[in-house]
Amino acid sequence: MAHLDLSMFKAYDIRTPAQQLTLDLSERLAYAEAYYFRENLGVQKVILCRDARLSGARYLEQGIRIFRDLGFEVLAAPQVSSACLFYYTCMRHPDAAGVMYGASHNPGGDTGQKIVAPGVQPIADGCGPGGGLQTIRRLYEQGARPQRIGSGKLRIVNYFDDYVRDSMRLADVSPGDLAGLRIVLDFLSGAAGQEMILAFTAAGAEIEPRNLVPDGHFPSGAPNPVVHASIAPSLEVLRSGRFDLGMFFDGDGDRLDIVAPDGRQISPAFNLIALVPRLRALFPDIPHPNVYVDLKANPLAIIRIARQGFGVHVIRNGHSQIKQALGKNAAAGFVAAVEESAHYYLNLRREGAVFPIENTLFYALLTARAWREDPALYRDLLDLQQTTFREREWGYHFPNDDLRAAALAAVEEAFVRNGWQAMHRMADGAAMDATLLRDGLPFVIDADTPLTEEWTQVAQRASQSERGLARWEVTAGTAARRDAAVRLIEETVRRFQAGQKYVG
Template identity: 45%
Template sequence: MNYQQLTEAERITLNTSMFKAYDIRTKSEHVSKELSIRLLEAIARYYHEILSVDTLVLGRDARLAAPRLMEEALEIFPTFGLDVIVNPLQSSTCQFYFSCMQHPSAGGIMFTASHNPGEYIGLKLVAPPLQALALGAGPKGGITAIRDFYAAGSNKPSAKTRGRVYIRRYLDQFIDYSRSLAGVHETTLKGVPIMVDFLSGAAGTEVAEALIRSGADLTVRNLIPDGTFPAGEPNPIALESLRPTTELMKRGDWAFGFAFDGDGDRMDLMDRHGVQVPPSFNLSILIPEVRSYFESVHAQGYWGSAPFNPQMFYDVKANPLSIVLQAKAGMGVHIIRNGHSFIKEALRKNLDDQYVLASEESAHYYMNFPYDLNDLSKGFASTENTLFFALLTARMYSQYPEKYERAMKLQHSIHRRREWPCHFFDDKHLKPVVSEVERIFADRGLTVFKEMEDGSSLDATLMRKGLPLKIDESSDLEGSWLQVAQRISRSEEGIARWEVASSTKEGLDEAVGLIMAVTDRYVERGEAKYI
């Protein structure tokens, strides 16, 4: 039996909705011991039978449900003949990815639910060499194959030799690697006052230690990992969670600040007033440094005789002004759909064409990172390392604060409502809602884009007036324009999200009002709520 053969009642009993587009994620209360064992056996079979790996790297963040699942994994995976390399302590997902880079022939599993509230748990999965698995992406369909094994439920081990468990911890190596690549040394940040809020997530040790080692005058909040997340939802774009920190920054004298999510793969930047610096603007300032590094890679012959022509992906929600800045900083810019697995896979597949960098407005940053800083022949991993991006950002902000002031002035010259969600209690409402919003804006003359430049799906709806789909360094944005982005979340149940940017306040207010007029109806009927 596979997933397609299950009845709806069987799918509910087995909680198959936990298999999301880019990872596995669900509320902890919906994963009984029986179901977690069934899931881990299906995963073990996939790695052993489909991927033919003999080793798995395991990591976990601060979530309360993670230790039980990791303990069960340490019992189950060796029975399938798999060796396990594990850090039993809490760590960020990015530190976990670095651990996988030390074992490129191994698979990897991170027990985390990222930025979701504390009652959630999940698994992020990678195939060797650090290839993100997703629903329909990866050998034999990646998570799709795991879901089928899970549905079948007959995944008993057949290995003659039991695997072994090894303890490995790569914190110091991770910090040293990230500082070296970011060009940050003992005195680089000497005396620079920086505020950091970890929202009780797992990134505190590595980020705080790296910044302090680099001379920063650091103030930390919610440093201690705590799976109950007492500060609120561990998501830096959750205003209520971060409000105490932003209020402190308004009254204090910090140069800038950072905020991280529950598993530390989102790095949000704040100016000295506690106002968010959008990731796309931050990246436009970092690009010359990233470009310089890859220029040295090119000079060493990595791309052969091809001329140096670095490319990057930008978020469907990115401010058009920031896209122009990115292009002017020396990158070819290309729109891409949301989703960490999809973006990393796009970087991996297109590395030979010099695609090296990407970001999302949710504060994710991606890059093709060298496995070995001193030996490029070992290749590159398309992954996330927010410690590197935090250190590079800290160096650039402390050295060139005027660049960030100009970026914020440019950001404030337009009008933006940062992405907001609405939770619908029944998924059946999602498609009608986004379809209605799309019709409203199409009737008002906005051009609707649903495909990337290569013709593949954006998995979102981008609506623009006064703007082309392809934006580059020559684009003229002096006139009146409006951009509306909407999407159905693939990692959360019942969530639709919108973001609006406009050259005028009137345009912003009208667009937000039109969207809210649709969603308010569902809220008023008790079928949805704003979160």
């Protein structure tokens, strides 16, 4: 069934070149989702929206027609929407499922879908009620199609103003609170510009907007702040000396890169050091809050977070899987999570319920507030981060999955042969779908963990959203240790027909 493009079903969501998802196939997919929503989840209401991609309008138009014809109540947001506004809209209707048509930071020619169950429960591979994305894939293969039940309804929804207001309130940022703060905001022609501009302007910040207008042609380059060519012009503006910091967003606005005036990125784990006291204020009834950090998080950052009274736990990559873990463990005091890919998560309480969501506007405002209140702390954090040496995540494409798997196994074997330890499972026994390799470091790090400079950490994984791609990140106590680890990886993967180094 190769013509069905089953490769679009990724570990976290759906992603594929738009030309491969013809309207016939997207119709088949919509019927499979409708069947899953109704028969597996008991849902009669669905929220539909799109990001800035050129292909999004036709998929949204089609989805509105199909779900309505099948008898669903359709809550449609025809305007361009960020992923976080989509999640907020779903939170306002906790009895509804939701589909967002978009492809995050992928190239402009790609499309995809983010799918949630009622209560904003994430749907992914092995994640979500009723079998999650695996069930939708099976129904898609079968050509499942639910019966029409009654006449459907269409409602247009727009919670934009509420989202901005509630995000400002959640971050405890009032009009004028950010006065004097000068920020470069680059949206890479994606979906998040309007909400950010309105909130930051209301808060009194002096902003320099870049690539503000949503444009699915993505004229500045791939809508991915990791791609240097896409953000290079804005980095030059930031380095002019007139600004306090920069913020860079991806295509659907759920990624937040924080950059100092000299162009250095402050990693999410280090940024979390400044944010946890403010996060604690949101959960006054939790005496010992916990946060998740991904396996690439810098050990120095973990120690500093732990010293503020937080439990810090390593978690696998994957937006849906992280949100599922946050929601599942809310009663155990888990309140937030960060990924080094610049994604931030929160267990948001609303009307007696807990919603594990992403709200990049909240985190951008909270970061700006922290920077405005204590710029010296950020200077210290940047200096602390600078005492370690990081090769930010990069990857190689391999001709096939067998060679990719062999390369990952060979890299792990090479490090273990040199005395390193390998970790494949989280503390609760769940698979990380990745490998954490450490030398000179324990796997459990807390506030009292002693560190010398003689340590190195390597995280490696097979990409779940891009074909044939394996990824690595290296962090170390010295430049020599970082360089030696990078060199060993590069030398090992060459034996398995690795392509050119890929960053993105």
